Structures are given as C-alpha cells and as structure tokens.
Amino acid sequence: MGFLKVEDLKVHFPIKGGFFGRTLGYVKAVDGVSFNLEKGKTYGLVGESGSGKSTTGRAIIGLNHITDGKIEFEDKEITKIHRAKAEIRKDIQMIFQDPYSSLNPKKRVLDIVAEPLRNFERLSRKEERFKVQELLELVGLSPESILKYPHEFSGGQRQRIGIARAVALKPKLIIADEPVSALDVSVQAQVLNFMKEIQRELDLTYLFISHDLGVIRHMCDHIGIMYKGRFVEEGTANEIFNEPQHIYTKRLIAAIPDIDPNKREELKRFRAEVSTEYEQAYNDYFDEEGLAYGLKPISETHLVALPEKG
Amino acid sequence: MWKFSLRRILIMIPQLFALSLLIFILAKMMPGDALSGKIDPNIDPARIEELREEMGWNDPWHEQYARWVGGVVKGDFGQSFRFKMPVTEIIGQRIVNSFWLSLVTLILTYLIAIPLGITSGRFNDTLRDHLITGYSYIGFATPLFIFALVMLWVFGFQLQWFPTSGSVAPGLEPGTFDYVASKLYHLLLPAFSMALIQTYSTIQYLRNEIVDTKQRDFIITARAKGASETRVYNNHILRNSLLPIAAFFGYEITLLIGGSIFVENIFGYPGMGQLLVESITLRDYSVVTATTLLFGVASVLGALLSDIILSIIDPRIRIK
Amino acid sequence: MAEKLLEIKNLKTSFRIRDDYYAAVDNVSLTVNKNEVLAIVGESGCGKSALAFSIMGLHSRAKIDGNIYFKNEDIANISTSKLNKLRGKHMGMIFQDPLTALNPLMIIGEQIGETLLLHNKDMTKSARKEKVINLLEKVGIPRPEHVYEQFPHELSGGMRQRVVIATAIANEPDLLIADEPTTALDVTIQSQILDLIKDLKEDMNSGIVLITHDLGVVAEMADRVAVMYAGQVVEIADVHTLFENPLHPYTRSLFNSVPNANEEQDQLHVIQGIVPSLQNLPREGCRFAARIPWIDASAHETNPELHEVQPGHFVRCTCYKHFNFPEESKEEQQHGVS
Numbered sequence: 001m002g003f004l005k006v007e008d009l010k011v012h013f014p015i016k017g018g019f020f021g022r023t024l025g026y027v028k029a030v031d032g033v034s035f036n037l038e039k040g041k042t043y044g045l046v047g048e049s050g051s052g053k054s055t056t057g058r059a060i061i062g063l064n065h066i067t068d069g070k071i072e073f074e075d076k077e078i079t080k081i082h083r084a085k086a087e088i089r090k091d092i093q094m095i096f097q098d099p100y101s102s103l104n105p106k107k108r109v110l111d112i113v114a115e116p117l118r119n120f121e122r123l124s125r126k127e128e129r130f131k132v133q134e135l136l137e138l139v140g141l142s143p144e145s146i147l148k149y150p151h152e153f154s155g156g157q158r159q160r161i162g163i164a165r166a167v168a169l170k171p172k173l174i175i176a177d178e179p180v181s182a183l184d185v186s187v188q189a190q191v192l193n194f195m196k197e198i199q200r201e202l203d204l205t206y207l208f209i210s211h212d213l214g215v216i217r218h219m220c221d222h223i224g225i226m227y228k229g230r231f232v233e234e235g236t237a238n239e240i241f242n243e244p245q246h247i248y249t250k251r252l253i254a255a256i257p258d259i260d261p262n263k264r265e266e267l268k269r270f271r272a273e274v275s276t277e278y279e280q281a282y283n284d285y286f287d288e289e290g291l292a293y294g295l296k297p298i299s300e301t302h303l304v305a306l307p308e309k310g
Numbered sequence: 311m312w313k314f315s316l317r318r319i320l321i322m323i324p325q326l327f328a329l330s331l332l333i334f335i336l337a338k339m340m341p342g343d344a345l346s347g348k349i350d351p352n353i354d355p356a357r358i359e360e361l362r363e364e365m366g367w368n369d370p371w372h373e374q375y376a377r378w379v380g381g382v383v384k385g386d387f388g389q390s391f392r393f394k395m396p397v398t399e400i401i402g403q404r405i406v407n408s409f410w411l412s413l414v415t416l417i418l419t420y421l422i423a424i425p426l427g428i429t430s431g432r433f434n435d436t437l438r439d440h441l442i443t444g445y446s447y448i449g450f451a452t453p454l455f456i457f458a459l460v461m462l463w464v465f466g467f468q469l470q471w472f473p474t475s476g477s478v479a480p481g482l483e484p485g486t487f488d489y490v491a492s493k494l495y496h497l498l499l500p501a502f503s504m505a506l507i508q509t510y511s512t513i514q515y516l517r518n519e520i521v522d523t524k525q526r527d528f529i530i531t532a533r534a535k536g537a538s539e540t541r542v543y544n545n546h547i548l549r550n551s552l553l554p555i556a557a558f559f560g561y562e563i564t565l566l567i568g569g570s571i572f573v574e575n576i577f578g579y580p581g582m583g584q585l586l587v588e589s590i591t592l593r594d595y596s597v598v599t600a601t602t603l604l605f606g607v608a609s610v611l612g613a614l615l616s617d618i619i620l621s622i623i624d625p626r627i628r629i630k
Numbered sequence: 631m632a633e634k635l636l637e638i639k640n641l642k643t644s645f646r647i648r649d650d651y652y653a654a655v656d657n658v659s660l661t662v663n664k665n666e667v668l669a670i671v672g673e674s675g676c677g678k679s680a681l682a683f684s685i686m687g688l689h690s691r692a693k694i695d696g697n698i699y700f701k702n703e704d705i706a707n708i709s710t711s712k713l714n715k716l717r718g719k720h721m722g723m724i725f726q727d728p729l730t731a732l733n734p735l736m737i738i739g740e741q742i743g744e745t746l747l748l749h750n751k752d753m754t755k756s757a758r759k760e761k762v763i764n765l766l767e768k769v770g771i772p773r774p775e776h777v778y779e780q781f782p783h784e785l786s787g788g789m790r791q792r793v794v795i796a797t798a799i800a801n802e803p804d805l806l807i808a809d810e811p812t813t814a815l816d817v818t819i820q821s822q823i824l825d826l827i828k829d830l831k832e833d834m835n836s837g838i839v840l841i842t843h844d845l846g847v848v849a850e851m852a853d854r855v856a857v858m859y860a861g862q863v864v865e866i867a868d869v870h871t872l873f874e875n876p877l878h879p880y881t882r883s884l885f886n887s888v889p890n891a892n893e894e895q896d897q898l899h900v901i902q903g904i905v906p907s908l909q910n911l912p913r914e915g916c917r918f919a920a921r922i923p924w925i926d927a928s929a930h931e932t933n934p935e936l937h938e939v940q941p942g943h944f945v946r947c948t949c950y951k952h953f954n955f956p957e958e959s960k961e962e963q964q965h966g967v968s
Contacts, residue, residue: 048816048817048818048819049787049816154904154905156904184673184674184843184905185673185843185845185884185887185888186673186883186884186887186900186901186905187673188887189887189888189889189898189899189900189901190900192889192898193897193898193900196896196897211816211817212817213817214846214888214889214890215889217889217890218889218890218895218898219889251818252817252818254821255817255818255820255821256817256846257820257821257824257844257846257847257849257850258846258849258850259845259846259849259873259888259890260849260873261848261849261850261852261869261870261873262870264849264850267850271821526730527725527727527730527731528730528731528732528733528734530688530725530731531723531725531731531732531733531794531797532733532744533688533717534686534688534717534718534722534723534725534798535717535718535744535745535748535797536713536714536715536716536717536718536719536745536748536749537714537718537744537748538710538711538714539710541748545736545744546733546736549735549736550733550734550735553735623735624734624735625734625735625781625783626734626781626783
C-alpha cells in the first residue's frame with residue numbers, strides 16, 4: 001500500500017501581461033514531478049530558490065492550484081479535493097518556515113493551537129483547553145503558556161507552537177517547509193531533535209523541504225533534488241551524498257562548506273573539478289531549454305535524470 | 311510607459327460610464343424638479359404636466375439617460391432652467407475660476423507640507439517634530455467651513471487685507487496685468503484657508519515615510535559609502551519617501567473638490583462648487599449633473615495622473 | 631610579520647533602553663592584520679553585528695566606549711565628517727541582505743559610482759563609468775554595460791550581492807567588513823561569493839572582518855576566529871586550533887549542535903535555556919554559566935577573563951577546564967559502574 005504517491009505533478013502559474021493582461025505564458029514552477037513517501041520515514045526535498053520545492057509541498061496540501069498530475073494518499077486520490085472541507089486533510093498538516101510571521105500575533109497560544117481542533121472536532125471548552133495543554137506539554141512548553149501571546153516566546157518556542165498546531169489532529173503526514181531556516185543553530189538543533197522524537201512517538205511521516213543540505217542529511221532517509229521544477233536525482237541519503245550521479249547534484253554537494261579547515265585546498269580542487277565537469281557535460285544532462293530529463297533508475301532506489309539514449 | 315498609460319486610460323472608459331449612470335440616476339431620484347416649486351401657483355397643474363411632457367421628463371429613465379449622454383459626448387449639457395442658457399456656457403467661466411483656485415491651493419499645500427514633512431521626519435521626536443505634528447493634528451481636527459469663516463472674518467472683514475467675495479474686481483479689462491493680479495488677489499485667501507487645513511495628510515504621510523525610509527538597509531549602505539547626511543537625505547531618503555506622496559496626488563484632487571464646495575460658498579467665489587450648491591437648491595438638474603460629472607471626471611483624472619507620475623519615478627512599476 | 635590594520639581595545643557599545651544603558655558589545659578587544667580574515671562567530675543577539683556597526687560608525691544612537699584604532703588612529707568617537715572620509719574609501723562594508731541593501735530607485739551604475747564620486751572629486755563622469763564597468767566585471771557580472779543601466783529589482787539575489795561587493799571594494803579599501811555576506815544566498819551562489827571575497831582579499835591585500843553564524847563558512851574563509859556570546863568574546867584562536875581543539879563550553883556546544891553533512895548523528899546537542907536578551911544579560915560572573923547548570927558554580931570565575939592557553943589561543947573563564955557534556959559524563963559513569 002502506498003502512503004503518499006505523487007505522480008507527474010505539474011503546477012504552472014500564468015504570466016499576465018500585454019495590453020489587456022492576457023496570459024502570455026506559464027511559469028512552470030513544478031513540471032512533472034513524481035515520488036513516493038514511505039510511512040514513518042522522512043523524505044527530503046532539496047533545491048535552490050526557484051526550484052519548485054516549496055510549491056510542490058504547498059500543492060500537496062492544497063495551497064497551490066494543481067495544473068496536472070495525481071496525488072494519492074493512502075490509496076485515495078486527493079488531487080481535486082478542496083482543502084478546508086475534506087476529512088482527509090486532517091491527516092496532512094504543514095509547518096511553515098518563519099515562526100515569527102506564521103503565528104497570528106493577536107491570538108493567544110490557546111487559540112492558535114486549538115484552531116485545527118475547532119475546524120474538525122467538536123470539543124467542549126474544557127476538553128479543548130485540556131487537549132491544548134496536553135499538546136503544549138508534548139512540544140515541551142509549560143501548559144500555563146496557553147494564555148500567552150506569540151511575542152512572549154523565543155524563535156524556537158514559536159516553532160514548537162507551530163508544531164503543536166500541526167500535530168493537534170494527529171496527522172499522518174507533516175509537510176515541513178524550511179522549518180528551521182529562520183532559527184539560530186542551537187535553536188535549530190532543538191527543533192530538529194524534537195521533530196525526530198515526535199516522529200517516533202506519533203509514527204509521523206515527514207516531507208522535509210529545505211535548502212540546507214546539512215539539515216537534510218541529518219533528517220532524511222530519502223532525498224529528491226529539484227532543479228527548475230523537475231527532479232534531477234532521487235535516492236537514499238547515502239546515495240545522494242556519497243555517490244551523486246547528476247552533475248547538478250555534484251555541484252550542489254561540492255558547494256557545501258566543509259567544517260574542517262584543513263580540507264580547504266582539497267575542497268577547492270574538488271570544486272574546480274566539479275565545475276569543469278559541469279560546464280563540459282552540461283549538454284549531456286540538460287535539454288535545449290536547460291531543463292532536466294526524466295528520471296531513469298540506476299539501482300533499486302537511485303534515480304537520475306538522464307536523456308533517453310542512455 | 312506609453313503602453314502602461316494607454317492601458318490605464320482605457321480602464322477609465324468603463325469607470326466614467328458607470329459614474330455618469332450613477333450621477334444621472336441620483337439626480338433623478340432627488341425629490342421634486344425645477345417645475346415643482348418655481349412656477350407661479352396660478353398656473354394650471356395640467357399646463358405643468360404638459361411642460362414636463364414637452365421636456366421629456368416623463369419618458370422612461372433610460373431614454374432620458376441616452377439623450378443626456380448623447381449630448382454630453384458632443385459637449386452639450388443641455389439648458390439651465392434657472393439661467394435660461396446652455397449649461398456649457400455657465401460652466402465655462404466657472405470652471406476656469408475653479409481650476410485656478412485648485413491649482414493655487416495645490417501649490418500652496420505642497421509648499422507648506424513638503425518642507426514641514428521633511429523637517430518633521432528628519433528630526434522625528436524632537437521639539438520641531440512635535441510642533442509640526444501638533445499643527446497638522448489641529449488641521450485635521452478643524453472643520454474647513456469653520457476655519458474658512460474665521461479666516462474670512464479676520465483677514466477679510468476685520469483687517470480688510472483681502473476681498474470678501476467675487477473672483478475679480480469689476481471693471482478690469484481681461485488680459486491686462488491688473489486683471490490677472492486682481493484674480494490672484496481674490497483667490498489667495500480661499501486658497502490659503504484650504505491649503506492650511508489640507509496639508510495635514512501630506513505632512514503626516516511624508517513624515518512617516520521618511521521615518522520609515524531612514525531605517526531601511528540601503529540608507530546604511532549609503533552611509534557606509536561615506537555619504538554625508540545631506541547627501542543621504544537628498545539622494546536616498548527623499549526620493550523614496552516622495553513616492554507615496556505622488557501616489558496620494560489623485561486623492562488630493564478629490565479632497566480639493568470637497569473643500570472647494572465649502573470654500574467657494576463661504577468666500578462667494580464664483581466657481582463650480584458654488585454653482586453646484588446653488589443648482590441643487592434650485593433643482594437645476596442639468597447643471598447639477600454636469601458639475602457632478604465634471605467633478606467625477608477630475609477625480610478619475612487625478613488618479614490617472616498619480617499612476618502616471620508613479621510609473622515615471624518608480625522603475626518597479628515601469629517594467630510592468 | 632603581520633601588519634596591524636585594526637585594533638579594537640576594550641570596546642563597549644551600549645544602547646539606551648528607557649533610562650539605562652545596556653552594552654550589546656561588552657569590553658571586546660580584537661586585532662585584524664593586513665591580508666587576514668578574522669571571523670566573528672555567534673548566534674543572533676551575541677553582539678557581532680553591533681560590533682561591525684561600531685567599527686564603521688554606523689550606530690546612530692549608541693554610546694561607544696573604548697578605542698578603535700584604524701591604521702593607528704582612534705576612530706571610536708570621531709566626527710561624522712571625518713568618518714565619511716574613511717568609510718567607502720578605506721573601509722568598505724558588505725551587507726547581509728542584498729535585496730534591501732540597494733536603493734530601489736537608483737540604477738546599479740549610479741549606486742556603485744556614488745562611492746567613487748564621494749572620494750574622488752576630480753574623477754570625470756566618463757572615467758567613473760569606465761571604472762564602474764570594470765568593477766562589475768571584476769565581481770563577475772556578465773554584460774556589465776547592460777547591468778550598469780539596470781535597477782536592483784531586475785537582478786537576482788546573487789547578482790545583487792555582487793553589486794553590493796563592487797560598491798564596497800570600489801576604492802580598494804584596506805578593511806572590508808562582511809556582515810553575514812552569504813546568509814541570504816543559495817549554497818552554490820554562496821561558494822561563488824566566498825571565492826570572490828577570497829580573491830579580492832588577495833588582490834587588494836586588505837584585512838577582512840567576516841561576521842557569520844555558519845561554522846562551515848568560518849572553516850572555509852577564516853585565518854583567525856573570535857567566538858562571541860552575550861556581548862563578549864569567549865574564545866579566540868587561529869582557525870585550525872579552534873576547529874581541532876575548541877575549549878570554551880559555548881564553542882564546543884555550538885560545534886555539537888550543527889548537523890554535519892559528513893557524519894551520522896541521531897541527536898544533536900541542544901544548549902539548555904535561551905540566549906538572554908540585551909536587558910537580561912548577566913552582568914557578573916560567567917555569562918554562559920546559566921546554560922550549563924550541571925557544571926559546578928565553583929568552576930567559574932567571579933570576573934571571567936580571557937586566558938591565553940597557548941600562544942594566540944584565548945579562552946574566557948576557567949569553567950572550560952571542568953566542562954563535560956552531560957551525555958559524556960553519563961557514559962563515563964556507566965563505564966565506572968561496569
């Protein structure tokens with residue numbers, strides 16, 4: 001049984017322009033993306049700004065209009081189901097990037113965390129309060145904080161409130177869109193640890209979207225690398241980091257600063273090599289429009305975007 | 311830029327159509343008409359009804375509207391009931407008066423507001439700023455018609471520095487220097503009254519914009535380049551802060567129209583505002599609809615002008 | 631021997647909050663030599679940016695105590711007009727966010743040209759334009775003549791950061807201050823920008839103060855590193871020493887909390903508690919003590935000072951000698967029992 005199956009997902013945004021604001025063309029933010037999520041695992045979606053990774057996440061949860069393709073969640077098609085109404089949407093929740101702007105500053109923690117409960121479950125005031133306190137305890141905040149406002153918390157604590165809201169309905173899948181990018185490293189560690197703990201406890205599946213390869217490596221079992229709306233490579237964390245096949249992946253991995261200052265020269269040479277390879281082999285890996293080809297399997301789990309001929 | 315302006319102008323056509331329809335319907339909905347109170351009570355009501363029929367006032371409204379719009383497009387606003395002459399002719403003289411009054415008010419407004427706004431924003435939270443902000447709050451709180459009356463009483467009647475009514479001294483030859491000077495002399499007091507009150511929005515806008523811009527990152531970049539404070543203000547802060555003022559320009563014109571209705575009546579200045587109020591009381595439909603329509607057109611044009619100015623100074627709009 | 635370019639002595643930068651002054655930078659002493667990259671590392675609120683702004687004299691409402699010697703002249707409290715002769719000419723600054731660091735209403739050429747104009751009064755307009763185009767080329771911007779006429783919003787983030795860099799280096803400054811120069815950029819762009827800064831340093835033989843929170847960037851760029859916590863420098867060393875033998879509990883905690891792309895770790899180290907806000911900074915004793923509560927109070931100094939543990943390697947407070955991660959001590963205990 002498939003858990004989440006994304007098939008040939010396309011999200012195109014029209015470009016309006018010209019004299020009467022006609023549609024002149026489309027920005028193909030996501031252009032034919034397919035992948036599967038295994039239950040209880042973490043799937044990392046990596047790419048640079050404009051690669052379409054966030055759009056993919058938002059499309060799955062129904063925040064972006066889907067141009068084409070199919071999304072199946074536990075073998076039920078959810079592509080066309082409206083976000084707010086569907087019972088199924090209880091099972092998929094989202095954590096956002098910026099803990100400073102994703103929480104309404106005028107609402108108390110109680111109202112923020114209880115919002116999804118109010119949408120889907122009918123609880124009495126007392127039950128609701130109890131539930132929220134339970135959730136806050138789960139994310140390591142004191143139950144007394146229900147009456148506080150977001151500004152009274154630090155960045156890491158706010159992100160925990162965001163997580164409490166996301167897990168309120170006991171979802172099965174959480175889409176985390178750059179959940180730690182706005183946080184300092186020590187706070188980031190806190191949130192990442194916590195996300196792992198809660199994953200074990202609640203048997204959660206994550207779709208983890210990030211541009212930070214260090215964080216991705218730490219969190220993910222499977223990784224998909226996106227470039228201009230398409231996948232260039234997909235595989236286990238090991239395959240991606242230790243045996244990258246696509247030149248774009250190689251370049252991305254090579255660009256990560258190494259934490260060992262003794263490896264500077266080595267890294268410099270390595271980057272130069274990768275950069276030369278990137279330039280020389282560019283036409284073998286990208287089509288005339290500079291887009292990646294379709295994914296071809298090179299092992300059971302490892303897929304690389306290569307042209308038809310081989 | 312041309313493409314942008316042209317598109318913007320095309321958008322105005324449906325706007326103006328909707329405006330004309332609204333004005334016409336509202337005018338028709340006013341109770342009574344020019345015949346109901348004005349005519350000799352001895353005249354037979356049947357004769358009045360006959361007159362109404364003759365004027366086409368009993369036709370379905372859309373026919374009347376079509377007739378009216380057809381005329382307007384040709385520049386014919388119909389006949390004034392009161393003056394017994396074409397509306398176009400009555401408006402012709404007044405619109406020039408109103409135009410000059412508005413222009414002088416606008417110039418005075420910006421002459422007062424821009425230096426005050428800049429001072430207030432640059433030295434925010436100092437005594438200077440508090441004084442200027444205080445003044446603008448008073449301006450905001452004072453009703454224009456009371457302030458105008460006070461101005462008229464003090465400077466017109468008590469001190470007798472300015473004329474108290476009219477738009478030009480009688481007996482002067484149009485085109486002569488004396489004539490122009492007298493015109494200016496007549497509109498100075500009403501223009502000042504309006505400008506002093508209306509500056510508040512511009513001052514506050516400019517002040518807040520400067521206080522905001524001061525904290526933007528590129529201002530720090532400019533300082534890090536070694537730019538002096540004067541240069542930072544002139545080349546970086548002001549240009550960015552004046553953007554919303556330009557955007558506000560269109561609204562300023564709408565404010566002016568509202569203001570001129572009071573001011574012209576109080577100062578007995580023969581402009582469009584005075585005409586409008588007189589015509590409403592006398593149910594002189596054709597004049598009412600014509601003046602309202604022209605006011606509406608002025609507002610729409612003001613908004614257009616703001617957009618075009620903005621598109622010239624803000625490159626981010628120019629691209630689209 | 632290295633030539634001293636910048637020497638900061640007992641710098642204290644305080645901000646007024648209601649009726650009290652609070653020091654965001656508290657008694658910091660540092661030196662930067664020519665052709666050297668000094669990295670200043672720390673998390674938000676540690677005072678690293680406040681320090682950079684103090685050097686450039688960019689704080690508008692701060693009280694600055696102590697000395698900042700730039701080429702042997704104390705610039706800590708000199709007049710703005712004197713400062714303006716240095717800024718942009720002898721000292722350049724690269725900012726964090728290239729999206730907001732450029733004036734949206736000015737063409738690129740004019741923005742870079744302004745730095746030239748301000749410090750070379752007799753440069754002709756055409757000479758200036760030529761120089762700007764050269765600079766654009768130097769920072770790796772394709773089609774410089776075209777970009778010269780463009781507005782910031784027409785360029786990508788990476789290109790804008792190159793423009794910011796071109797502005798900073800226009801007059802070949804002796805000192806370049808880079809405040810989180812790559813934080814807002816993608817990783818492939820980041821490595822390009824870092825390479826560019828390295829090349830420019832070699833070219834101009836200038837000293838660089840690199841402010842960052844990213845230990846990877848430090849490892850790649852720095853010659854020496856200063857770690858800041860709560861307004862103070864807690865550890866200084868050359869980059870190899872610091873990465874091989876970090877001593878201060880904060881430095882060590884920081885290293886353990888970063889997910890490492892080369893290693894598999896299940897749990898990251900979490901520093902207990904939160905970074906204190908400016909008003910709540912502990913003013914006495916070891917400022918990091920509250921975050922390592924399992925370390926005995928007697929391990930800390932009453933007035934923690936920087937100790938030179940080996941030539942060039944300084945650590946604040948004696949607590950580093952007694953520091954162990956709680957996980958480690960647990961392991962040790964278990965070991966002892968079995």
